[in-house]
Amino acid sequence: MKLVLWPWFLLFFALVTSSWSLSSDVQALLALSRNLTLPSSISSNWSASDATPCTWYGVTCNGMNRVIILDLSSSGVSGSLGPEICRLKYLQTLNLSYNNISGNIPASMGNLKRLSWLSLYINSLSGTIPEELFKNQFLEQVYLHSNQLSGSIPFSVGEMTSLKSLWLHENMLSGVLPASIGNCTKLGGALSLNNQLSGSLPETLSKIKGLRIFDASYNSFTRRNHFQFRKLQVGKFLRGIQLYKG
Numbered sequence: 001m002k003l004v005l006w007p008w009f010l011l012f013f014a015l016v017t018s019s020w021s022l023s024s025d026v027q028a029l030l031a032l033s034r035n036l037t038l039p040s041s042i043s044s045n046w047s048a049s050d051a052t053p054c055t056w057y058g059v060t061c062n063g064m065n066r067v068i069i070l071d072l073s074s075s076g077v078s079g080s081l082g083p084e085i086c087r088l089k090y091l092q093t094l095n096l097s098y099n100n101i102s103g104n105i106p107a108s109m110g111n112l113k114r115l116s117w118l119s120l121y122i123n124s125l126s127g128t129i130p131e132e133l134f135k136n137q138f139l140e141q142v143y144l145h146s147n148q149l150s151g152s153i154p155f156s157v158g159e160m161t162s163l164k165s166l167w168l169h170e171n172m173l174s175g176v177l178p179a180s181i182g183n184c185t186k187l188g189g190a191l192s193l194n195n196q197l198s199g200s201l202p203e204t205l206s207k208i209k210g211l212r213i214f215d216a217s218y219n220s221f222t223r224r225n226h227f228q229f230r231k232l233q234v235g236k237f238l239r240g241i242q243l244y245k246g
């Protein structure tokens with residue numbers, strides 16, 4: 001008798017767990033939409049009765065109906081980004097750019113271990129960049145520019161070993177550019193212009209061989225460096241070098 005029941009039990013178990021995980025992304029997005037103010041055209045589209053969110057505006061799923069892309073860029077979204085974002089465990093791309101989202105970047109985003117593309121630029125985000133956010137070896141593109149972010153650039157920036165682009169310009173960031181940035185050896189572009197960064201540029205920048213675009217102008221960096229910019233190709237430092245010509 002037991003032998004006959006086992007397969008049914010397993011099937012039941014499989015169905016329950018898969019439907020639970022399917023709807024967990026529905027639950028996560030609906031939870032997010034409580035703090036994120038969506039225009040009615042989107043909130044009416046995000047229907048709570050759907051088994052998956054895969055046909056919802058801005059949502060792209062993988063073959064297992066899990067959300068991998070959330071793109072609400074230029075969609076008239078305001079309000080704040082809640083910590084529930086971390087419940088979209090399979091998220092690879094988050095694009096909320098060109099909106100008017102305020103509040104902080106939730107530290108829980110550090111749990112989005114598959115996230116490789118993060119676009120939060122042109123919003124009204126404030127507060128500090130959470131240290132946890134940068135503890136991610138899969139993040140390749142990080143665009144946080146044109147917000148009102150303050151505080152310092154987390155030292156954990158050095159843990160983003162896949163990082164190719166880091167755009168932090170037009171914020172209110174202060175403190176130093178952490179030396180750990182030298183660990184981001186795949187970095188091709190780093191923009192930090194128009195902040196309140198100070199100190200000297202870290203020597204470790206010279207370790208990043210593929211750095212093509214670097215602009216740290218309109219900050220409070222000291223002109224004197226402890227390393228020779230001349231050793232680097234001028235092209236690599238673009239407008240950044242103009243700062244040092246003064």
Ligand SMILES: *[C@@H]1O[C@H](CO)[C@@H](O)[C@H](O)[C@H]1NC(C)=O
Binds near residue numbers: 044045047055056058
């Ligand atoms: C939601 O919008 C998408 C297009 O973005 C559309 O394909 C889908 O049918 C819409 N769903 C509902 C319930 O309106």
Ligand SMILES: *[C@@H]1O[C@H](CO)[C@@H](O)[C@H](O)[C@H]1NC(C)=O
Binds near residue numbers: 073074117
């Ligand atoms: C994010 O949105 C902007 C503006 O709509 C667009 O230019 C960009 O390609 C988008 N990025 C991704 C990864 O979808």
Ligand SMILES: *[C@@H]1O[C@H](CO)[C@@H](O)[C@H](O)[C@H]1NC(C)=O
Binds near residue numbers: 034035081082083103
């Ligand atoms: C979400 O909204 C609730 C109620 O308005 C508020 O208490 C909470 O602080 C908000 N959360 C975030 C992260 O803004």
Ligand SMILES: *[C@@H]1O[C@H](CO)[C@@H](O)[C@H](O)[C@H]1NC(C)=O
Binds near residue numbers: 078100102124
């Ligand atoms: C953005 O939202 C803030 C409130 O959080 C509001 O004061 C401001 O006018 C909004 N800006 C735009 C361009 O809608």
Ligand SMILES: *[C@@H]1O[C@H](CO)[C@@H](O)[C@H](O)[C@H]1NC(C)=O
Binds near residue numbers: 182
């Ligand atoms: C990155 O670089 C700094 C100094 O340049 C070093 O102390 C640190 O251990 C490195 N590793 C990480 C993961 O940041």
